[in-house]
Amino acid sequence: MPQGPLIKRHTENVEAYNQWLKGRYYQHNRETLDTLASSKECFAKAIVLDPNYAPAYLGLAEHFREMAFLGFSPAKAAASQGKSLVLKALDLDGNLGEAHAMLGVFHGVFEFDWEAAEQDFRRALALSPASPVVHSRHAMYLLVPKQRLDEAEAELELTLGADPLSPDYHAQLAQIHLFKRQFDRAEEKARAAIELKSNYPFAYWLVGVIRALQGRFDQAISNCENAIQLFGGAPVAIAAVGTLLGWAGCVAEARKMLERVEAAARTSYVSSVARAWIHIGLGETDKVFEWLDRAVDERDPQITHLPVKPIYDSLRADPRFAALLHKMRL
Numbered sequence: 001m002p003q004g005p006l007i008k009r010h011t012e013n014v015e016a017y018n019q020w021l022k023g024r025y026y027q028h029n030r031e032t033l034d035t036l037a038s039s040k041e042c043f044a045k046a047i048v049l050d051p052n053y054a055p056a057y058l059g060l061a062e063h064f065r066e067m068a069f070l071g072f073s074p075a076k077a078a079a080s081q082g083k084s085l086v087l088k089a090l091d092l093d094g095n096l097g098e099a100h101a102m103l104g105v106f107h108g109v110f111e112f113d114w115e116a117a118e119q120d121f122r123r124a125l126a127l128s129p130a131s132p133v134v135h136s137r138h139a140m141y142l143l144v145p146k147q148r149l150d151e152a153e154a155e156l157e158l159t160l161g162a163d164p165l166s167p168d169y170h171a172q173l174a175q176i177h178l179f180k181r182q183f184d185r186a187e188e189k190a191r192a193a194i195e196l197k198s199n200y201p202f203a204y205w206l207v208g209v210i211r212a213l214q215g216r217f218d219q220a221i222s223n224c225e226n227a228i229q230l231f232g233g234a235p236v237a238i239a240a241v242g243t244l245l246g247w248a249g250c251v252a253e254a255r256k257m258l259e260r261v262e263a264a265a266r267t268s269y270v271s272s273v274a275r276a277w278i279h280i281g282l283g284e285t286d287k288v289f290e291w292l293d294r295a296v297d298e299r300d301p302q303i304t305h306l307p308v309k310p311i312y313d314s315l316r317a318d319p320r321f322a323a324l325l326h327k328m329r330l
Contacts, residue, residue: 145307204230212247239277251282276292
């Protein structure tokens with residue numbers, strides 16, 4: 001008979017555990033920037049209560065990763081903080097599969113070290129083969145940039161089998177279908193995410209992009225404007241609307257969105273990719289490549305979908321596009 005508990009208890013401090021649970025709740029139900037700030041606060045409190053609580057360090061690392069992905073923090077600074085927290089978590093518990101997966105995200109997405117990322121994910125899958133978090137991160141942050149979309153789809157089908165009520169996993173599978181240009185299937189999954197979480201900005205944004213790619217611009221713009229309202233005017237959401245307005249021929253309105261993004265950049269960080277998107281809508285190719293090149297240098301995590309995202313299809317024949325992929329070691 002096995003001795004001891006089957007599941008490792010990472011802390012004996014009940015209040016630290018409660019703070020970690022609250023942090024996870026806010027992180028998984030992120031609706032505004034305030035919600036993200038609340039998750040960070042909870043994980044930080046858990047660490048103060050128990051400095052040896054490995055999952056709390058991992059939760060805090062996830063906060064920095066997400067702030068970079070949403071375009072609220074400069075990627076290199078967020079990655080530096082996040083990676084150090086992951087390494088601390090692994091120092092406390094080297095068998096934490098989800099921490100190895102997060103390290104894979106930092107190695108691949110933020111450092112373009114795809115070999116190290118592959119090793120990290122291999123270790124994560126060996127340690128936590130049933131973890132939907134590990135499978136979803138493997139799909140989105142290694143297989144997608146490497147253009148292994150069939151494998152990514154299989155991984156996300158596994159995650160949904162383990163957690164069918166997760167709006168995030170439905171939305172991620174919608175992204176895979178979008179990257180494969182399977183627009184009807186992509187919209188079906190994005191709608192499934194909205195059914196599970198009616199105020200989910202990312203799912204509305206996905207529906208908007210899908211409809212734009214189908215030429216249904218009025219509906220596309222409406223969905224992306226809804227995403228802006230739900231997430232409090234995030235520059236990346238504003239940029240998405242600007243892109244769609246440009247594609248729809250509403251040049252003056254698209255330029256107003258560009259002005260909003262530039263105004264935001266005067267007081268806070270704004271993703272270079274967000275600027276590139278609006279210039280794509282306006283057909284200003286030289287400006288697009290200028291901002292995409294900056295995004296690569298800055299390690300903006302949104303750039304990792306460059307190989308597969310349909311929004312970039314008009315650029316693929318340009319030699320500068322291949323140069324960007326080479327720079328990213330893809």
